Amino acid sequence: MNHQVTHSAIELCAQLNDLLSQISDDQFSAPLPLFSGSSIGQHTRHIVEFYQCLILSVKQREKVCYEDRQRSLPLESDRSYASQQLEELQQQLTIVGDYPSEITLLVKDFDDQLVSKDWESASTVTREIHYCNEHTVHHLAIIKVGLKHYFPEVQLNEIFGVAKSTFAYRKGK
Numbered sequence: 001m002n003h004q005v006t007h008s009a010i011e012l013c014a015q016l017n018d019l020l021s022q023i024s025d026d027q028f029s030a031p032l033p034l035f036s037g038s039s040i041g042q043h044t045r046h047i048v049e050f051y052q053c054l055i056l057s058v059k060q061r062e063k064v065c066y067e068d069r070q071r072s073l074p075l076e077s078d079r080s081y082a083s084q085q086l087e088e089l090q091q092q093l094t095i096v097g098d099y100p101s102e103i104t105l106l107v108k109d110f111d112d113q114l115v116s117k118d119w120e121s122a123s124t125v126t127r128e129i130h131y132c133n134e135h136t137v138h139h140l141a142i143i144k145v146g147l148k149h150y151f152p153e154v155q156l157n158e159i160f161g162v163a164k165s166t167f168a169y170r171k172g173k
Helices: 003-022 025-029 040-059 073-077 079-098 125-150 164-170
Strands: 102-107 119-124
Touching: 003 040, 003 079, 003 125, 025 040, 025 073, 025 079, 040 073, 040 079, 040 125, 073 079, 079 125, 102 125, 119 125
Parallel strands: none
Antiparallel strands: 102 119
8 A cells, every 4th residue: 555645635634624624614515606506515525425435445345436425415514524524534544554455446437318337447445545636636626716716815725726746846846
């Protein structure tokens, strides 16, 4: 297991949790027109559930299927609960290396008629954590746009919503 990838996942969860400590419950759950009516809370839920789906599947030695995530309403509407889930997720990420590294990814894909065309692929826990990290950066970037537009008083660190490779490039590394 690549410990750097889990360290990055833990860092990303901490960045999001830091943001949650700076915003109000109303800011967390407000439907934002710039997000087509979704909220920071809904983006938070989406991020957290991808990691949770992966970790639960690995622990239960089941196929990983991100489409089967929970879609928990409390996670997207209760900022305190979301913060608690992020803290638990960080703890779980520290022990994910204790489980088998080879996994199967199940993708529930749909054609133009919305008929399911499922397929599977071999993967590893490290690869899927990396995927979740990149997915998280993408959603943090979206959240950042919303924050700058609606809540410019919220202070973010310079790497929030920026891929590490992009950040390194900008720093001349």
